[in-house]
Amino acid sequence: MSEVTAIGLGEILWDVLPEGRQLGGAPANFAYQVNALGGTGVPVSRVGDDDLGREALDILQANGLCTDYVSIDPEHPTGTVLAELDKDGVATYTFPDDVAWDFLTCDDATRQLAERADVICFGTLAQRCPTSRQAIRQVLEAAPGALKVYDINLRQDFFTPGRIRDSLDRADVLKINDDELMMITGPFSLPSGQKEALARLLALHDLKLAVLTRGGEGSLIISPDGISDLPGEPVEVRDTIGAGDAFSAAMVLAYLKGWSLDEINRYAAQVAAHVCSREGAMTDMPPELRLK
Template identity: 65%
Template sequence: MKHFLAIGLGEILWDVLPDTRLLGGAPANFAYQVNALGGAGVPVSRLGDDALGREALSILVAKGVIVDAVAVDPEHPTGTVDALVDDKGVATYVFPDDVAWDFMGMDDLALSLAAKADAVCFGTLAQRSATSRSAVQTFLDAAQGALKVYDINLRQHFYSREIIESSLGLADVLKINDDELSLVAEMFALPADEQDALAALRETYDLRLAVLTRGEKGSLLLSREGVSDLPGQPTRVVDTIGAGDAFTAALVLGYLSGWSLDAINRRATDVAAFVCGQPGAMPEMPENLRIL
């Protein structure tokens, strides 16, 4: 069985909640979940040379994540985000500027990982600075044989039509949630119907797969060959932090394994539901949810 290498490219940060803080950032969450599901997940990012950065590295190592491609920045602090969770467990985020992951660069080790990667997951937030945006594009250019997954992750005001459009042009797969699709549909004058809007994005940017997640209302996968539209998995939500990244990790491994759209969708939904029922983004994964 192939041991797929999947890279989480972008921000690593601390989610600061009212009563605690949790390590996260979509690329770190994705890399952890790929590992938890049986693949080889590796983050490529940048942390500060500070207590939070050292603690982040220690936690990732303890969770079995390879951190060789996480650079240490002597000048800028480790990223944090204020995560506010409502009474339904849904998180919203406020991000400080000029933190370590805004200054990512690509060294020989990172570029060698790009050349070996089976998949790379990247988003919009890590491209808010010109420096890190250039680094993301350099890595994607070097990842010639990889499945490039754009998990759009729109946060605050850290996105633009230009960044979204260029990212779609680099991607093979788009993953977007229903709130994000509403914003993108208005920005790109897409059809009002969700499936039609998703189909328009898939066709315009020649994507292999376009994926819409809708929380408890389920998820929709569109490929060149077919459609999978499945309901959500009922679960008692503790918080939604990391659930979308877990969905993406399962999606990537299922796709690389050649699963049908329905099989991918079902497993990704189950994995995301499990993570919603646990605190934080990096819970231990049950054996029955593993893919590899």
């Protein structure tokens, strides 16, 4: 799997939890998990010229990730987010404004990386600022051959229907969870049923896959040719931070290997369940879950 290069495009930030802080951000988590599963994950992001930024780079490098495409912002601080866990380990987040990843840029080196990438995973949160939104579009446009995965990642009020539609039109794969699907059902005039709503999005935006994660209730994958609807994997949840990003990483790698929808769905769910059983997003990955 080392020949697969997958970009995690967007925010790198620190999750500030009651027991301390952990490095995260959905694109960075995605890149980490691609690496952990046997591919080559590359974060494309921005951190501040501060202690938190330097520590973030050190941690990424210590975990085997290339940081050549994480730029340094001399004016804005490294991103942080207050993460609060409920009794089931499910996180809610509060994001400060005007942090380094809001000012993401697309330079020549990043364009060259995008040109040879097999996968680019991007979300909505990192598009809240016009500067980073333009950079994300430029990276996507520089990669006509890459599989583009839109992890919708709706947070607070940092999204609009128009921004979501634009992202869907640039994507090949939609990854969404059940809460997020409910949030867009009204504005997008989607059917009330999950399968019907995913099928509508798949058809309207010419997607190759539409993927719904439902926590302990399992996951649903729809393609133009089939459907996979599987129950959840049994797991004792420590926290859910990064589980969706791990699902995305495993799903993409399995899809590129040509697996069936059920095989993709089951494998991605197993990887996500493992992450839920550990604290934080950048967890260890047992050898049996790595793709050879």
